[in-house]
Amino acid sequence: MTGILKDLVRAVxxxxxxxxxxxALWLAAIAPAVVLAVEALAIxxxxxxxxxxxxxxxxxxxxxQTMVLWCLVMLPLFVALETxxxxxxxxxxxxxxxxxxxxxxxxxxxxxxQLGGMALIGISLVMLVAFTLICGVMLRxxxxxxxxxxxxxLGEIGEFAAxxxxxxxxxxxxxxWVAQRWSSxxxxxxxxxxxxxIGVIVIQSRYAGYYPWTLPILVANGFxxxxxxxxxxxxGVRPVKELLIGSxxxxxxxxxxxxxLTRRDVF
Amino acid sequence: MNDLAIETNGLTRYFGELTAVDGLDLRVPTxxxxxxxxxxxxxxxxxxxxxxxxxxxxAGEVELFGHPLRQDRIACLSRIGALVEFPSLYPxxxxxxxxxxxxxxxxxxxxxxxxxxxxxxxxDVADRVVRTYSTGMKQRLALALALLGDPQLLILDxxxxxxxxxxxxxxxxxxxxxPEAYGITVFLSSHLLTEVEQVATHIGIVQQxxxxxxxxxxxxxxxxxxxxxxGVDQPERAERVxxxxxxxxxxxxxGHLSVAINGTSDAAMVNAHLVRSGINxxxxxxxxxxxxxxxxxLTGAIGVEAGVQxxx
Numbered sequence: 266m267t268g269i270l271k272d273l274v275r276a277v278x279x280x281x282x283x284x285x286x287x288x289a290l291w292l293a294a295i296a297p298a299v300v301l302a303v304e305a306l307a308i309x310x311x312x313x314x315x316x317x318x319x320x321x322x323x324x325x326x327x328x329x330q331t332m333v334l335w336c337l338v339m340l341p342l343f344v345a346l347e348t349x350x351x352x353x354x355x356x357x358x359x360x361x362x363x364x365x366x367x368x369x370x371x372x373x374x375x376x377x378x379q380l381g382g383m384a385l386i387g388i389s390l391v392m393l394v395a396f397t398l399i400c401g402v403m404l405r406x407x408x409x410x411x412x413x414x415x416x417x418x419l420g421e422i423g424e425f426a427a428x429x430x431x432x433x434x435x436x437x438x439x440x441x442w443v444a445q446r447w448s449s450x451x452x453x454x455x456x457x458x459x460x461x462x463i464g465v466i467v468i469q470s471r472y473a474g475y476y477p478w479t480l481p482i483l484v485a486n487g488f489x490x491x492x493x494x495x496x497x498x499x500x501g502v503r504p505v506k507e508l509l510i511g512s513x514x515x516x517x518x519x520x521x522x523x524x525x526l527t528r529r530d531v532f
Numbered sequence: 533m534n535d536l537a538i539e540t541n542g543l544t545r546y547f548g549e550l551t552a553v554d555g556l557d558l559r560v561p562t563x564x565x566x567x568x569x570x571x572x573x574x575x576x577x578x579x580x581x582x583x584x585x586x587x588x589x590x591a592g593e594v595e596l597f598g599h600p601l602r603q604d605r606i607a608c609l610s611r612i613g614a615l616v617e618f619p620s621l622y623p624x625x626x627x628x629x630x631x632x633x634x635x636x637x638x639x640x641x642x643x644x645x646x647x648x649x650x651x652x653x654x655x656d657v658a659d660r661v662v663r664t665y666s667t668g669m670k671q672r673l674a675l676a677l678a679l680l681g682d683p684q685l686l687i688l689d690x691x692x693x694x695x696x697x698x699x700x701x702x703x704x705x706x707x708x709x710x711p712e713a714y715g716i717t718v719f720l721s722s723h724l725l726t727e728v729e730q731v732a733t734h735i736g737i738v739q740q741x742x743x744x745x746x747x748x749x750x751x752x753x754x755x756x757x758x759x760x761x762x763g764v765d766q767p768e769r770a771e772r773v774x775x776x777x778x779x780x781x782x783x784x785x786x787g788h789l790s791v792a793i794n795g796t797s798d799a800a801m802v803n804a805h806l807v808r809s810g811i812n813x814x815x816x817x818x819x820x821x822x823x824x825x826x827x828x829x830l831t832g833a834i835g836v837e838a839g840v841q842x843x844x
Contacts, residue, residue, distance in 0.1 A: 268606075271639075275636055275637050275638075275639060276637060278636045279633045279634075279636040279637045282625070282629060282632060282633050282636065283622060283625070283633055285624075285625065285629070286624055286625075287624060354622065358618075358619075358620050358621055358622070358623065359617075359618060359620055360620045360622070362581070362584075362586055362616045362617075362620060363614070363616070363620035363634075363677065364620075364637070365584075365585070365586055366584040366585070366586060366609060366612070366614045366616070367609060367634065367637050367638055368606045368607075368609040368610035368638060368681075369606070369637050369638065370606065374637075530581075530586065530587035530588060531581070531586040531587065532581070532586075532587070
């Protein structure tokens, strides 16, 4: 194993231990649970509508509505919060001066931070998929005959979540850089709130496809147009531009952010 | 083995218009406990951050064990343990887990955790979360973190910050036995001069970013004369008599006389002179200047124009 890769493996293993029992880790499970609880309550409250509609693509509806709700309401603020919490592990007790005085490359330390933030967002999406399945099974018993008797399209829902994750990458990288660059929790949170608020306006413009904080909702929405039936996804109808900007932009921003952070003085 | 654990040449750092560190030429011998002293804002912490590669120098070089830090950062840091100002700990993890984080990052052997816990007497509380630790325990855990990886050089910046007297004594006892027990060179920055005096073999004094003394503790003491402190029945007359004979004498607040002397024979001569002049001497003892006296003299009187006094 080369030196840099070995450093990265060490840094990631250390990062995993640091996250143990943290609010950041708990939030990765709690936030999706809240969204699914809201979604389940909404469906249960409108059970007459769903019963009258007859058999439909209940799993597709649930997956689509959940992901749109997640991307629209929760994800941008969740990313800001998670990346800030991960960064505060080091800023809170001035850990950087200890970490950067260790015989390990700074690039590995910052890359591990980026991966830590991404892992938390990834875990939250996995939890979102898991809770979607649990929610559907619960609704199968609570409101029989509205379509949840069918097998859940696990592959399609997973693919849906994966693409939303890729589209979020640029936003995660920017928020990670902000949270690491400025030690104040307020700065990282304020940037997240401000960018999310601006996103509400941008989403209605033709620039939405280039704005990091609206890319995930565009991807979720793009899928939602073709989600009935879900297997249409397999025919290649995908918001490719948004996915590319989100994922490639995420990688480029992470590299530039890491380059900037490794060259900064540590006080 | 390299004779110098730390060598800096012309180390300089500016913050805007302020010259925080100005052409510092440190020489820290291997195996020494080097006390790095200076008033607040003298540039001690900035120097330490440059020694660890945390901040860049604007000029000058740092060599650790003969290797240039700029070109060989990872290799240099692998021989160093550091505690900079306050302990950097994760309060939600246990003491052992805090050590495990650093162990994973450095690749040290797992057995070292128990070893360093024992060295700082924290074995019994190793599995408690750090947020329940006292300040002294946190400071000792930070020392344990610095000891992971068997460092050859320990850089400690104000390791007794915020500690009560018993905590200070505990850290002092730990630090003083590092060179002998583990063969570690210690570079110790502190503003607690009496603490440094008890453990240091070498001293560097920095003032406004520049070294105003560097050398052994004995050489530092030799910079200043001893004083004979006398109890006499006629202090005013005694002062006049001694001054008339060419001695530097002054009365202290408690009526005693303090006379600058060069050795104990001078003290006997002062005594004889006073007795011959009809002045009764009922008390006489020789005082060695404390590190605090010397520090205050050097940092207060020498000023920035003075050159460094090397006495290695």
